[in-house]
Amino acid sequence: MRFGPKAAWLLCFAWCAWLTALAVYLEPLLGGWTPDLALVLIASLILRSGRAASLGLVYCLVCTRLAFSLDPPAALAAGGWMLFLLVRSVAHLFDADQMLARAGAAFGAALLLGVWLFLAAAVRGAGAGSPGGMTPLMGILSGAAATGACALILGPLFAALPGLGPLRRQA
Amino acid sequence: MMSVSRSRRTQLLEALILLGLLGGALRTIPVLDRVLLLLLAPARVALDLASPGALSSGTGTDQKALRSQEREWSLSLADRMRRAAQPQDCNLPEGVRAVEAEVLSRPNGRPDELQVLLSDPRGLKRGSAVVVGDVFLGSLTRVPSAQAVGRAAHLGEVRLLTGRKERVSGKARSEDSARLVVGGIQPSSLTDGWYLDVHNPEDETRTRGLVLLDDKDPLLAVANGWHLGNVALEPDPVRGGKRVAGLTPLVDHEAGIGRVLVLSTSTEPARERNAPAPGEWTLVRRGMCMTQGARAGFPLLAGSLGGLRAGSAVADGVRLVGRVVRAAPLSGMVRRLRDPGCAVNVLAWVPDAPEEVSFVLGRIVSQGVSPDGLLRFSWSAERPFTGTKPKSVQLWTLGGEAGVPGGLLLGTTLLPVGAGPHDLVVSNPGGEQVPRHLSVFVNWGTDE
Numbered sequence: 001m002r003f004g005p006k007a008a009w010l011l012c013f014a015w016c017a018w019l020t021a022l023a024v025y026l027e028p029l030l031g032g033w034t035p036d037l038a039l040v041l042i043a044s045l046i047l048r049s050g051r052a053a054s055l056g057l058v059y060c061l062v063c064t065r066l067a068f069s070l071d072p073p074a075a076l077a078a079g080g081w082m083l084f085l086l087v088r089s090v091a092h093l094f095d096a097d098q099m100l101a102r103a104g105a106a107f108g109a110a111l112l113l114g115v116w117l118f119l120a121a122a123v124r125g126a127g128a129g130s131p132g133g134m135t136p137l138m139g140i141l142s143g144a145a146a147t148g149a150c151a152l153i154l155g156p157l158f159a160a161l162p163g164l165g166p167l168r169r170q171a
Numbered sequence: 172m173m174s175v176s177r178s179r180r181t182q183l184l185e186a187l188i189l190l191g192l193l194g195g196a197l198r199t200i201p202v203l204d205r206v207l208l209l210l211l212a213p214a215r216v217a218l219d220l221a222s223p224g225a226l227s228s229g230t231g232t233d234q235k236a237l238r239s240q241e242r243e244w245s246l247s248l249a250d251r252m253r254r255a256a257q258p259q260d261c262n263l264p265e266g267v268r269a270v271e272a273e274v275l276s277r278p279n280g281r282p283d284e285l286q287v288l289l290s291d292p293r294g295l296k297r298g299s300a301v302v303v304g305d306v307f308l309g310s311l312t313r314v315p316s317a318q319a320v321g322r323a324a325h326l327g328e329v330r331l332l333t334g335r336k337e338r339v340s341g342k343a344r345s346e347d348s349a350r351l352v353v354g355g356i357q358p359s360s361l362t363d364g365w366y367l368d369v370h371n372p373e374d375e376t377r378t379r380g381l382v383l384l385d386d387k388d389p390l391l392a393v394a395n396g397w398h399l400g401n402v403a404l405e406p407d408p409v410r411g412g413k414r415v416a417g418l419t420p421l422v423d424h425e426a427g428i429g430r431v432l433v434l435s436t437s438t439e440p441a442r443e444r445n446a447p448a449p450g451e452w453t454l455v456r457r458g459m460c461m462t463q464g465a466r467a468g469f470p471l472l473a474g475s476l477g478g479l480r481a482g483s484a485v486a487d488g489v490r491l492v493g494r495v496v497r498a499a500p501l502s503g504m505v506r507r508l509r510d511p512g513c514a515v516n517v518l519a520w521v522p523d524a525p526e527e528v529s530f531v532l533g534r535i536v537s538q539g540v541s542p543d544g545l546l547r548f549s550w551s552a553e554r555p556f557t558g559t560k561p562k563s564v565q566l567w568t569l570g571g572e573a574g575v576p577g578g579l580l581l582g583t584t585l586l587p588v589g590a591g592p593h594d595l596v597v598s599n600p601g602g603e604q605v606p607r608h609l610s611v612f613v614n615w616g617t618d619e
Contacts, residue, residue: 013213013216013217016217017216017217017220017221020217020221021217021220021459024461025459027461028462032464062211063211063214063217064217066211066214066499067215067217068218068221068459068470069463070463070466070468070496070504070506070510071463072196072204072497073207073208073211073497073499074195074199074200074203074207077195077196077211078193079196081185081188081189081192082189085185120197123197124198124199136464
């Protein structure tokens with residue numbers, strides 16, 4: 001079954017929603033080692049996408065994350081926008097087909113997003129807390145490591161999820 | 172050349188967007204939040220897509236019996252609170268009736284003002300005296316217009332005596348009954364509690380003990396004899412001896428007022444307003460419960476279009492589950508009571524001994540859950556509990572803040588004695604189970 005670009009975007013949004021929900025479901029079991037599965041998906045697609053497509057992918061990520069997050073919308077949007085700007089600046093340095101590059105991108109993105117949301121919560125006095133008894137920064141680091149490892153192992157599988165073909169071919 | 176210029180413009184625009192978002196992330200900018208929630212409204216679709224099927228937790232037979240009992244307690248508490256707001260020692264002058272009013276919020280966050288829902292606004296005037304029990308609080312500053320209908324016809328505003336420009340006359344209850352003027356907050360006493368400010372005392376040496384209202388304004392005079400506060404003394408560094416520092420307030424003006432009385436000279440017979448009015452609560456389906464480190468919450472499948480607003484109480488029966496932390500047009504997010512930082516005004520009550528007076532704690536702030544799964548709250552105890560030993564009590568919401576009505580149960584705790592701050596460990600049996608459908612309070616103070 002072939003999907004057009006519009007259907008691909010809808011499916012990308014749906015996959016992001018399901019993966020974010022799955023990560024939320026896994027959080028009580030894995031604690032600080034919960035990978036950001038939606039970020040793995042986005043990292044596997046974004047390195048080879050154009051500017052507009054990158055913006056669309058980040059929008060999917062922020063939108064689905066907002067549905068399942070206590071963080072304020074401005075903090076999530078700022079994190080997403082930073083990711084977008086960073087990816088546009090460094091995407092040309094990576095070979096999008098290399099697994100290690102995708103894993104590195106996922107790790108870096110998870111680290112950036114985690115640290116930023118932690119800082120934003122600290123400045124607002126909302127106290128993000130530490131998962132599983134870890135110190136907050138260790139929790140962020142372990143989450144980013146889990147996300148990177150997940151991208152290394154499952155990245156190709158995620159990029160091959162049904163319906164995302166048009167987004168993969170937009171290089 | 173043109174492409175360079177366009178590229179620079181794009182970079183400038185990107186940088187400006189980044190700056191705006193960073194600013195909004197670190198400090199709430201309501202307009203930006205509203206725009207972002209509108210732009211990100213498809214988040215609701217994500218909730219629908221990921222709606223879990225197996226997370227429903229029904230209420231067992233034991234729980235149903237408990238909930239039924241809790242409802243009875245809540246009604247009993249409401250009745251108790253209604254009676255507690257009535258004068259105890261003071262007598263209403265002939266021809267004066269007391270109009271009940273429920274405190275809804277502090278309009279626009281102004282601490283010296285209350286927005287109230289008047290049970291019967293007929294005959295009330297701007298300037299009418301407002302009391303709770305035997306304590307004088309302030310005066311009515313806004314009465315509903317005669318043309319207002321529905322809810323708006325019951326909304327009023329009260330300015331408390333703590334307001335900077337508020338002044339009333341009083342006299343000490345002692346035999347010499349020295350006169351004085353009271354109003355505002357004593358500015359030099361902000362560090363160790365606070366006092367109502369005293370101006371022009373007739374004779375400081377005779378100004379001792381309880382001070383009563385004694386004002387000539389005809390609208391306030393009906394409350395003459397109501398209590399203003401107790402005289403607090405401090406050392407006088409100039410003349411030696413003691414001088415009047417101010418009046419110790421008799422109620423917690425900041426977080427301890429849930430119901431007040433407005434004294435009216437109207438001769439029309441009083442009418443009861445049926446509470447709770449229909450439409451005050453809306454039933455909403457929730458999404459999956461989630462934890463982010465120590466934080467805990469869940470999404471709601473309804474948003475501001477359904478009447479939800481940030482701050483609304485979310486309840487399961489009469490149990491407070493949490494508060495709405497943001498309301499997008501089509502979805503919302505709730506922070507649970509166990510989410511660190513979740514705060515609410517509460518009072519302590521013992522339902523098995525209803526004759527006992529409830530004790531207003533004021534604001535308590537969640538510290539998360541203890542290792543054994545009990546809720547922990549911090550309580551500043553500005554007005555400490557003065558019993559002889561810690562007492563087992565139930566904590567109920569007091570009301571008086573936007574979005575949270577009185578009469579919602581938090582759980583049971585051991586109330587510590589003496590000056591704070593204290594940690595309260597609250598047990599809430601069955602509170603971990605959150606049903607699929609929850610009630611959200613949508614009875615807001617603003618005109619609709």
